[in-house]
Amino acid sequence: MSTSEYLDVFIDESQEHLQSLNDNLLLLENEPTNLAIVGEIFRSAHTLKGMAATMGYDDLAHLTHSMENVLDLIRNQKLDVSTPVLDVVFAAVDDLEAMVNDIASGGTGKRDVSNVTVLLEQIEKGGSPSQVAATVEEVEIPTTEETLTAAFDVSYDQFELTVLMQSQEQGYHSYQIKISLDERTMLKAARVFMVFEVLEQVGEIIKSNPSAEDLEEEKFDLEFVVTFISKIEAEEIVKRVNKVSEISSVQVHQLNIEELKKAASEKETGLEEVVVETVVSPQKAVEEAPQEKTTAINGKKVTNEANKTIRVNIERLDVLMNLFEELVIDRGRLEQIASDLKNNELNETVERMSRISGDLQEIILNMRMMPVEQVFNRFPRMVRSLSKDLNKKVNLQILGAETELDRTIIDEIGDPLVHLIRNSIDHGIETPQKRLELGKPEEGTVILKAFHSGNNVFIEIEDDGAGIDRDKVLKKALTNGVVTEDEASKMTDQQIYGLLFRAGFSTADKVTDVSGRGVGLDVVRSTFESLGGVVTVDSTLGRGSVFSIQLPLTLSIIDVMLVEVSDEKYAIPLSSIVETAIVNKKNVFSAHNQKVIDFRGKVVPLVFLKDLFEIPVEDELDEEYYSLVIVHKGDKVAGLVVDSLIGQHDIVLKSLGNYLTNVFAISGATILGNGQVALIVDTNALIK
Amino acid sequence: MSVESAVGTELKVIVFQLKDEEYAIEVEYIQSIERMQPVTRIPKTYSFIKGVMNLRGVITPIMDLRTRFGIESKKSDDATRILVISKDNIEIGFIVDGANDVIDIPSGKIEPTPEVVGGVEADYLSGVVKLDTRLFTLLNIDKVILNS
Numbered sequence: 065m066s067t068s069e070y071l072d073v074f075i076d077e078s079q080e081h082l083q084s085l086n087d088n089l090l091l092l093e094n095e096p097t098n099l100a101i102v103g104e105i106f107r108s109a110h111t112l113k114g115m116a117a118t119m120g121y122d123d124l125a126h127l128t129h130s131m132e133n134v135l136d137l138i139r140n141q142k143l144d145v146s147t148p149v150l151d152v153v154f155a156a157v158d159d160l161e162a163m164v165n166d167i168a169s170g171g172t173g174k175r176d177v178s179n180v181t182v183l184l185e186q187i188e189k190g191g192s193p194s195q196v197a198a199t200v201e202e203v204e205i206p207t208t209e210e211t212l213t214a215a216f217d218v219s220y221d222q223f224e225l226t227v228l229m230q231s232q233e234q235g236y237h238s239y240q241i242k243i244s245l246d247e248r249t250m251l252k253a254a255r256v257f258m259v260f261e262v263l264e265q266v267g268e269i270i271k272s273n274p275s276a277e278d279l280e281e282e283k284f285d286l287e288f289v290v291t292f293i294s295k296i297e298a299e300e301i302v303k304r305v306n307k308v309s310e311i312s313s314v315q316v317h318q319l320n321i322e323e324l325k326k327a328a329s330e331k332e333t334g335l336e337e338v339v340v341e342t343v344v345s346p347q348k349a350v351e352e353a354p355q356e357k358t359t360a361i362n363g364k365k366v367t368n369e370a371n372k373t374i375r376v377n378i379e380r381l382d383v384l385m386n387l388f389e390e391l392v393i394d395r396g397r398l399e400q401i402a403s404d405l406k407n408n409e410l411n412e413t414v415e416r417m418s419r420i421s422g423d424l425q426e427i428i429l430n431m432r433m434m435p436v437e438q439v440f441n442r443f444p445r446m447v448r449s450l451s452k453d454l455n456k457k458v459n460l461q462i463l464g465a466e467t468e469l470d471r472t473i474i475d476e477i478g479d480p481l482v483h484l485i486r487n488s489i490d491h492g493i494e495t496p497q498k499r500l501e502l503g504k505p506e507e508g509t510v511i512l513k514a515f516h517s518g519n520n521v522f523i524e525i526e527d528d529g530a531g532i533d534r535d536k537v538l539k540k541a542l543t544n545g546v547v548t549e550d551e552a553s554k555m556t557d558q559q560i561y562g563l564l565f566r567a568g569f570s571t572a573d574k575v576t577d578v579s580g581r582g583v584g585l586d587v588v589r590s591t592f593e594s595l596g597g598v599v600t601v602d603s604t605l606g607r608g609s610v611f612s613i614q615l616p617l618t619l620s621i622i623d624v625m626l627v628e629v630s631d632e633k634y635a636i637p638l639s640s641i642v643e644t645a646i647v648n649k650k651n652v653f654s655a656h657n658q659k660v661i662d663f664r665g666k667v668v669p670l671v672f673l674k675d676l677f678e679i680p681v682e683d684e685l686d687e688e689y690y691s692l693v694i695v696h697k698g699d700k701v702a703g704l705v706v707d708s709l710i711g712q713h714d715i716v717l718k719s720l721g722n723y724l725t726n727v728f729a730i731s732g733a734t735i736l737g738n739g740q741v742a743l744i745v746d747t748n749a750l751i752k
Numbered sequence: 753m754s755v756e757s758a759v760g761t762e763l764k765v766i767v768f769q770l771k772d773e774e775y776a777i778e779v780e781y782i783q784s785i786e787r788m789q790p791v792t793r794i795p796k797t798y799s800f801i802k803g804v805m806n807l808r809g810v811i812t813p814i815m816d817l818r819t820r821f822g823i824e825s826k827k828s829d830d831a832t833r834i835l836v837i838s839k840d841n842i843e844i845g846f847i848v849d850g851a852n853d854v855i856d857i858p859s860g861k862i863e864p865t866p867e868v869v870g871g872v873e874a875d876y877l878s879g880v881v882k883l884d885t886r887l888f889t890l891l892n893i894d895k896v897i898l899n900s
Contacts, residue, residue, distance in 0.1 A: 390809055632793065677795035718811045720794075720804060723842045723897065728796040733804060733811045741792040741806050 070223060071167075074119050076375065077222060078164045081108040083441055085157050089150060090444050096145035106135045112160070114221035121173040124163045130184040131156045137188065152183045154445075218273045218289055220324060227270055228321050231293040236267070238319040239294065241301060244287045246310040252282050258308045260290075266304065267294025286312075291319070378471060381432055385620060388428050389716040392621065395421050396713070396737035425714075429618050433468035436514045436523070439478045440465045443485060443512060450489050457496050457507040458489055467514040469521050470618040473595055477523070477615070480588040484525045484611050485510065487585070492529030492609055502606070504528070520639070521617060526610045532603040534560045541566070561601045561609075565589040593748070596639075596731075600698065620717055624734075625693060626710035626742065630679045633742040634706075635715055635734055640747045642694040642701060644709055649688060661703060663694065671750055672705045676729070697751040704750070717744065763862070767853035767888060768835060771823050775848075776857070776881065776888040777835065783843065785851050786834040802847060807836065814845040820896065821876065839893055846896075857881050862890060 088105045095101065113128035131153060137143035159177045167173040218240060220228065228238050241263075245255055256279045263269055271291040274284045294301070298316040305314045395418055402414040440462050451458040469477075493499075493508035500506055511526040534557055541547045541563045547555070565585045592599050596616045603609035616622070616639065624635035625644065645663070652670065653660050659670040670692070674681060692703040715734040720727060731746035765776035766785070784807075791803040791814050800819040804811050814834060818825050831850035836843065862879040878892035 393809070679795070720811055721813060721843060723813045723844050724794065724797065724801070724804070727794055730794065733792070735806045735809065735811075739806055740790050741804050741811055743792065743794065743804075 070119065073222070073375075074115055075164065075168045078112060078115060079168075081112045082157060082161050082164060084108045085112075085160075086154075086445050087441065089153060089157065090448065092145055093147070093150055093448075099139065099141070102135060102139045102145075106132065106139055109135060110219070111221060114219070115223070116173075118221055118223050121163070121167065123175055123177065124160065124167075124173050127156060127159060127163075127177045127181060130181050130188075131160075133188050134184050143187070143190075149187055152180065152187060154449075156180045156184060218271065218291060220271070220291075224271055224291075225321070225324060228291075228293070228319065228324070231268075232321045236293040236295055237297075238270075238321055239292045239298065239301065240289055240317045240319055241292055241305070242287060242289045242313075242315040242317075243305060243311060244313045246312045247286065249286070249310045252284070252286075253280050255308060255310055256280070256288065259305055259311070262304050262308060263290065263292055263294075263301070266296050266300075267292050376431075381428075381471075385428060385432070388425065389620065389718075391421060392425065392714065392716050393735050393737075396715075397739065398737075400737035425621065429470070429621070432471045432618070434471050434474050435466050435468050436474065436477075436521075437465040438474055439481060440512060440514070442478070443481075446482065447485065447489065447510065450486065454490065455495065456489065456493050458493055459507050459509045460485075461509065461511045462513075463511065464514040467516060467521055469615065470620075472620075473615055473618075476591065476595055477613075480591045481512075481523070481525070483584060483588050485512065488525055488527040488529065488609070488611070492527040492531075494530055521615045523613045523615065524610055526608065528608040531605040531607055531609050532561055532564070532601070533605055534603075537561065537563055558600070558602060561603055564601060565599060598698065598748075621714060622717055624713055624715050624744065626713055626736075627673075627691075627693060627704075627706040628708045628710055629673045629677070629706050630681050632677075632679055633710065633736065633740075634673065634677075635713070635742050635744045636693055636695065636704065636747060637744065638712065640695045640697070642696050645692045645694060645703070646689050647692060649690060652690065661692075663701075663703065666701065668694065668701050668703050670703045670705050673745075674705070674707075676750070695747040695751070697748050700751050702747075702751050704745070704747070715742075715744075761859055762856040763859050764854065764856055765888070765890070766835065766851060767855060768833070768848040768851040769831075770817055770821065770849055774886060774888050776855075776890050777837070777893065778890075779854060781837050781839050781893055783836040783838040786836060786845070788828040788832045788834065788847070805834075805845065807843075807845070810843070812836065812843050812845050814847060815897070816847045817896075818847070818849075837893060837897070839897070842897060844897055855883070857883065857888070865889075 085105060085108050088101050088108070092098065092101045092105065109128050109132045113125050113132060116122075116124035116128060134143070134149070134153060138145055138149075143149065156177075159175060159180055163173045163175050166175065232238060243259055245252055249255055260269060269290050269292050272279060273289045273291075278284055279288060292301070298318060301316050302314045305311060398414050399418060402410045443462070444460055447458055447460040488510050489508075493510070494502065494504075496506045499508065509528050511524070513522075513524045513526065515522055538547075538552055538555075538560055541560075542549065542552060546563055546566050552560075565588070589599050592613055592615070598614045599611065600614075601609060601611050623638040625638060625641055627634050627636060647661055651661055653662070655667070659672075660667050661670060662668075670690075673679065690705050691707065691709055692705060693709070694701060694703050696702075715736075717732050718734055719732050720730070729746050729749040730743045732744045733741050734744060736742050764779040766779050766782050767774055767776050769775075786807070789805055791805045793803040794801060794813075800815050800817075802814040802816045802819075804813050806812075816825060826849070828847070833848055833851040834845040835848055835851060836845045861881050861883065863881070865877045865880055876892055876895045877889050879890045881888045881890060
């Protein structure tokens with residue numbers, strides 16, 4: 065069978081399981097005695113192993129198997145959870161991740177993991193030897209005889225479950241058949257072969273336990289279980305199998321696929337128990353499983369919502385988005401035509417269409433939204449290893465991980481956030497000794513927080529470390545020529561901290577004298593800015609720093625104010641507009657050759673778009689008033705002078721393409737209702 | 753490059769007019785030929801960039817080839833065309849005075865551009881072709897769109 069069509073599912077699910085392994089291992093480190101977490105970890109590992117084996121990734125399956133053995137010891141309380149043990153398990157997970165990533169990028173998933181395997185085996189040997197032997201031989205089969213007889217313990221991986229589901233949909237029954245051979249059977253393998261043949265005349269064997277290979281090599285005792293799909297009834301099966309000689313007993317159980325599926329997706333506690341219940345009395349399992357589940361995973365919500373969601377390739381969503389953008393453009397065009405024609409019926413229809421497409425727009429945008437958890441959940445691991453490397457004690461708190469952002473943004477923010485968190489731990493948090501001397505708790509705290517505010521999402525990284533020394537930063541900036549003495553004297557503390565994001569800072573080869581702060585932060589800033597975001601930093605010396613990132617919710621459809629200058633139209637993003645105003649020319653002052661106005665008690669410089677964009681002017685209008693769009697960048701404000709304000713519009717943001725990069729003060733373009741192109745003003749470039 | 757690879761074969765080109773000369777571009781780079789349409793000016797960019805236009809939903813930059821080659825510009829008329837070029841993920845439109853011919857050039861007929869001191873446009877060209885009484889200049893697109 066070709067496995068390629070399952071590859072995507074395999075990769076996605078493996079990554080989910082790896083993440084769950086990482087998360088739960090971290091939980092376990094904090095609560096070493098919580099066996100429910102161990103069960104959770106064990107199940108993730110087990111599923112991963114099953115999937116890898118089905119897909120033929122043997123290295124992956126083997127390493128998971130070794131890891132599982134160690135986990136099994138922990139689960140059976142033969143081995144205590146300790147940091148050295150977890151370090152090895154974490155290392156194994158890292159290797160697993162590397163393999164899955166290799167597979168995802170088209171590789172074979174092969175990797176030399178002998179180091180980790182040896183370590184795992186050592187740990188395993190260190191445990192109770194008898195137990196180790198038992199688990200090695202029969203990891204998939206519970207070791208006690210009772211469970212075996214009652215359970216037919218067979219677990220199914222996702223792939224097998226899917227097959228079972230589908231055959232059920234096509235009217236097949238699914239059975240688990242336990243066949244016991246007579247003790248005196250001479251050629252066990254031959255009997256197995258005969259049983260298989262009898263069964264395959266009337267149906268299909270999906271799985272056997274032990275595996276078909278082991279059965280062939282007689283690597284089993286007297287019993288084996290097969291999972292079988294067929295249209296015939298259970299009694300009929302018993303009769304048929306009994307025709308084979310030397311069979312002592314045949315037990316047939318009809319499988320309830322729904323329950324199996326539910327059980328699998330709910331990640332029930334205690335693999336054996338629930339499988340037992342599923343087979344023996346499905347109703348009971350339903351009643352009990354959910355309760356057990358909640359206790360099992362620390363109250364973390366993993367409901368069977370998984371059944372109601374659907375995985376969609378992001379490319380398809382992109383296609384949908386592009387088509388929708390076309391629709392938005394045409395909607396604009398229709399609105400314009402309708403307002404020109406002033407036909408009531410047309411107007412009503414267009415209004416209705418606008419409303420529907422508005423709703424559609426919201427749904428499509430929402431479909432692309434993902435919780436920032438996607439990015440955040442890799443940080444606990446990172447912080448753990450980083451604090452170990454640096455010999456610091458760090459407590460990472462994550463708040464608002466459920467905050468949603470557009471997928472395209474999520475994909476981009478991971479690396480810059482890694483950089484900022486590293487920065488906080490590396491340069492912010494002091495060593496435990498230093499912290500104790502300073503009268504701070506030994507353990508430093510880094511808070512990673514995400515929240516919505518208006519049309520933006522904010523992400524903050526706060527630490528209670530040393531903070532930023534403004535004088536040192538300023539000194540460094542002066543030596544590097546990033547600022548002049550004159551500028552420096554006028555700068556606020558905030559602005560000085562902001563210098564850390566300047567390019568001049570990172571290129572300096574020696575930055576240790578400002579405790580390394582600023583290395584590469586200009587890259588962080590430019591990444592966020594390319595996403596339409598703003599990064600700021602605030603700090604109190606000795607108390608800690610806060611890096612704050614403001615990001616737009618989505619990138620592709622934005623609200624703008626359309627303005628007209630001479631014959632040209634420009635779009636100004638609403639997010640950067642404070643307000644619009646009309647001022648009398650008499651109220652414009654000149655300060656150092658710069659036109660300014662007094663706007664609500666604040667001196668605001670004016671930017672004449674006509675001059676700035678060198679817009680050809682046919683005949684100069686001599687009007688008494690200026691139309692202004694007041695824009696801001698952070699807390700700095702400027703007034704853009706335009707000829708007239710056209711109004712507010714929803715527009716589709718389009719890039720200028722690969723050819724025109726770095727156009728001054730233009731961040732993109734959009735297509736207007738009449739089919740023409742209007743440029744979008746990058747107001748951030750206009751305010752220094 | 754494409755010239756050498758096509759030795760002994762025929763090269764299909766689109767012939768277009770700029771002032772009183774005929775130029776040629778290999779047909780494989782031509783995505784479409786459009787009539788003149790509204791172009792939105794882009795401030796503070798190269799003088800030869802006329803602006804951008806909406807090409808069926810895609811924002812496409814437009815270059816005035818006359819300005820690029822140092823020929824005095826001229827108002828567009830009925831014959832004016834925009835040749836939309838697609839090469840190495842870059843899409844760009846060239847404004848030309850007219851485009852009306854697709855011809856096959858035996859690649860053996862392509863001769864290197866005569867090197868003369870002071871020739872403004874020589875850099876942008878990858879060869880000349882003499883066919884009967886007509887002379888075409890083959891454009892080197894990479895050089896033409898290189899924006900430095």
